[in-house]
Amino acid sequence: MSGRDHLARLRAELCGPGGRAPFRALSASGQLGNGVLEPALRAGLARAPHAIGADMGSVDPGPNYLGSGRMAPSDAIARRDLGLVLEAARSLDVPLLIGSAGTGGARPHLDHTLALVREIARERGLHFRLASIAADMPREVVRQAVARGEVRPIGAIAPLTAEEVDACSHLVGQMGIEAFQRALATGADVVVAGRACDTAVFSALPAALGYPLGPAMHMAKIIECCSIACMPGGRDAALGTLDETGFTMESLNPARHATPLSVAAHSLYEQADPYTVSEPEGTLHVEDARYVALDEHRCRVEGARWVPAQRPSVKIEGARRVGERALLLAGSADPRVIAAIDRILPEVEQVVRGIVAGDWKIWFRVYGIDGVVRWPTPPEVLPREVFILGEIIAPTVDLAKAAATVTKQYLLHHGFPGRLSTAGNVAFPVTPPELMAGTAYRFNVYHVMQVDALEPLFPVSVEDL
Numbered sequence: 001m002s003g004r005d006h007l008a009r010l011r012a013e014l015c016g017p018g019g020r021a022p023f024r025a026l027s028a029s030g031q032l033g034n035g036v037l038e039p040a041l042r043a044g045l046a047r048a049p050h051a052i053g054a055d056m057g058s059v060d061p062g063p064n065y066l067g068s069g070r071m072a073p074s075d076a077i078a079r080r081d082l083g084l085v086l087e088a089a090r091s092l093d094v095p096l097l098i099g100s101a102g103t104g105g106a107r108p109h110l111d112h113t114l115a116l117v118r119e120i121a122r123e124r125g126l127h128f129r130l131a132s133i134a135a136d137m138p139r140e141v142v143r144q145a146v147a148r149g150e151v152r153p154i155g156a157i158a159p160l161t162a163e164e165v166d167a168c169s170h171l172v173g174q175m176g177i178e179a180f181q182r183a184l185a186t187g188a189d190v191v192v193a194g195r196a197c198d199t200a201v202f203s204a205l206p207a208a209l210g211y212p213l214g215p216a217m218h219m220a221k222i223i224e225c226c227s228i229a230c231m232p233g234g235r236d237a238a239l240g241t242l243d244e245t246g247f248t249m250e251s252l253n254p255a256r257h258a259t260p261l262s263v264a265a266h267s268l269y270e271q272a273d274p275y276t277v278s279e280p281e282g283t284l285h286v287e288d289a290r291y292v293a294l295d296e297h298r299c300r301v302e303g304a305r306w307v308p309a310q311r312p313s314v315k316i317e318g319a320r321r322v323g324e325r326a327l328l329l330a331g332s333a334d335p336r337v338i339a340a341i342d343r344i345l346p347e348v349e350q351v352v353r354g355i356v357a358g359d360w361k362i363w364f365r366v367y368g369i370d371g372v373v374r375w376p377t378p379p380e381v382l383p384r385e386v387f388i389l390g391e392i393i394a395p396t397v398d399l400a401k402a403a404a405t406v407t408k409q410y411l412l413h414h415g416f417p418g419r420l421s422t423a424g425n426v427a428f429p430v431t432p433p434e435l436m437a438g439t440a441y442r443f444n445v446y447h448v449m450q451v452d453a454l455e456p457l458f459p460v461s462v463e464d465l
Contacts, residue, residue, distance in 0.1 A: 004129075005187050006095045010050060010209055023206045023242045024049040028085050030225040030235060032056040032098060033073030036081045040227075040236035040252035045088055047239055047252075052089045053201040054081075055224055056113070057100030059317060059443070067169040067319030067441030069108030075116070078102075082113075083120045089190065090126055097180060097191045097201045105135050105195025106170035113192055121465045128189035132461050133179045135172045135194030137316055139165055141457070142449060150450040154315070155272075157446045164444045168318035171445060175314075176280035179458035180204035186462045194458075195317065197279055198224040206242055217284045218304035219247035221277055222266055229266035230256035246302030248294065258299040260291035280315075280454055282308040312454050318445030324397045325440040326404035328390035329433050330411060332426045336418045338382050341366055345388075348414050352406045360394035360403045388426070393440050404434035 014021045026049035029036045033056060044052075057065075061072045071078060089096035102109025114132055121128070143162045145151050151160045165171065172195040181204050183191045193201075202220035207213050222229050223240040229249065230238075236253035249258040267286050268274045275287035289303040332338060345364045352362075365371040368386035369379065390407060394400040412426055419425065451457065 004093065004189060006189070007184055007205075007208055010205070014050070015209060020209065020211060020244055023209065023211060025202050025206070025219065025223060025240045025242065026052045027054070027202065027223040027226050027238045027240065028052055028088070029054040029081060029237070030228060031058065032081045032085070033071065033078035033103075034081075035077055035235075036084050037236050037253070038084065041084060041088060043252040044237045044239055045092065048092065049094060049239065051095045051097065051202075051205050052085060053097045053099075053224075054085055055099050055198045055201055057103040057105050057109070057195065059446075061103060063319035063441040063443045064438075065109075066104035066106060066172070066317060067321060068439065069104070069106060069170060071109060071112060072103040078113075079116050079120065082116055083124070086117065086120055086126060086190065087124065090128060095184065095189060095191065095205060097193070097204070099193045099196035099198065099201040101192050101194055104170065104172065105193070106172050107134060107136050107194070108170070110134060110192065110194045117190070117192060118465060126465065128465055129187055130463050130465055131183035131186050131188035131191045133175060133183055133191065133193040133196075133458050134461075135175055135196065135458060137171045137173045137314075137457065139171065142171065142316065145449045145451070151316075151447050154446050154448060157443070160445060160447050164320070165318070167320040168445055169321060169441065171316065171318040173314040173316045173449070173457055174280070175458045176200045176454065177204035177207050178281060178454045179460065181208045182455065183460045184208065186460065188462065199277070199279060202240065211242055212244060213282075213306040214284065214304040215244075215246050215302070216242055217277070217279065217306060218267070218286060218289065218301060219249070221284065222249050222263055222301070225266070225269070227251040227253060227256045229263050230258050231262045232256060233262070246300060248298055248300050250298040254297065257297050260293055260299055263299045263301060264289070264291045278313075280309075280312050282306055312451050314449050314451055314454070314457065316445055316447050316449050317443065319441040320444045322440050322442050323393040323395055324400045325437040326392040326394075326400040327435045327437050328388075328392070328404050328408055328411075329430060329435065330388040330390070330408070330426045330428055331385060332388065333385040334425045335382065336416075336420065337425045338369075338386055340416050340418070341369065341386065341388075342378075344411075344414055344416050347416070348407060348411050351410050351414075352403060356399070356403045356406050358394060358399045360392055360399055362403065362407065363391045365389045365391075397436060401434065401436060408434055
């Protein structure tokens with residue numbers, strides 16, 4: 001079947017000589033594949049949204065998923081969630097937009113997500129036009145940008161080099177509204193995109209209809225994580241209602257309330273600068289935004305403005321393999337071990353290095369003392385018990401396992417001043433206590449690249465199901 005021209009339909013429905021009627025965007029999930037909450041989704045469908053959107057990925061789960069090409073969620077829950085939003089959108093005949101497919105948004109993630117979509121459509125007898133947008137960055141394009149000095153690091157990461165570009169297992173760029181608008185222009189009913197800005201999923205369609213991009217982008221920023229922007233926060237679906245001066249945010253769970261404080265706080269989410277949000281096509285400014293409670297459940301927001309970029313840019317992300325990982329899990333309730341742990345662990349490592357040769361590294365985290373933060377001083381009162389996590393990374397699985405197993409044995413029997421027992425000073429919660437955790441990756445590309453045009457970087461493909 002051919003797709004429907006949703007843009008033309010919505011223009012006829014919403015855009016008249018007197019202005020634009022309110023546009024309703026339903027945010028079904030802040031990370032599709034981790035469990036859409038059905039009561040809130042059903043409540044959202046009853047509000048007759050003009051579009052349904054869901055983000056499916058992020059760098060938040062770490063570099064493993066981008067590096068390995070695997071999804072973070074299980075296939076079973078990803079299939080469940082995709083089925084829910086596909087049937088929801090087709091039941092209302094409204095566009096469905098999904099961003100950052102399969103967690104990392106690279107070609108393997110996109111292909112796997114598309115395969116699930118096709119299977120669901122076939123099993124449930126759904127027919128629609130499907131557009132997909134790839135986000136993999138051409139290596140030569142990035143290398144040339146590096147050579148021209150048009151790539152800058154984000155945060156503390158090192159300046160990008162051609163060697164790091166080539167070392168990436170996968171290298172993606174975050175697309176903005178431009179790519180989604182091209183996909184919608186094909187008559188797509190469903191758009192599944194590789195790595196994408198979360199905001200683009202919800203702002204591309206209203207921007208194409210002529211709604212001011214400042215309020216549209218701010219609405220997208222708030223609703224993309226669903227009811228996290230509420231008190232108390234949650235993962236339930238959320239509804240954004242956009243007009244020409246601002247938007248209203250509400251949760252589809254009546255127990256979660258969008259308040260001026262909670263919505264304003266979410267404007268700062270994941271932002272180094274609390275007043276600006278940088279996107280490929282420009283910058284959202286929220287320093288003059290006003291947040292007003294319409295009632296105890298809904299918040300009205302106005303005042304955001306959009307400044308187009310003089311030249312577009314793309315945030316690029318890449319991950320490279322660093323080795324094979326083993327984990328050692330142990331705990332201790334021995335006060336003498338806990339008091340001496342800063343001495344015991346490096347002594348054990350020294351002993352093991354005399355036995356296990358090779359280029360392996362180990363990091364210990366002692367939860368209860370400094371597992372989350374490397375505190376500059378020890379606690380005034382030592383904890384009753386600690387959990388010890390040892391992370392070993394080596395070039396091969398065999399070497400990582402060797403270092404982990406020998407470390408386990410010498411940690412168990414390590415002698416230290418004041419020890420009362422030759423064993424039993426540490427305990428292992430599972431057996432075996434050394435677990436092979438697969439290939440380890442690190443982010444080696446986390447930069448912004450200036451570009452002349454966005455369209456060549458994010459190709460759109462179309463198929464009819």
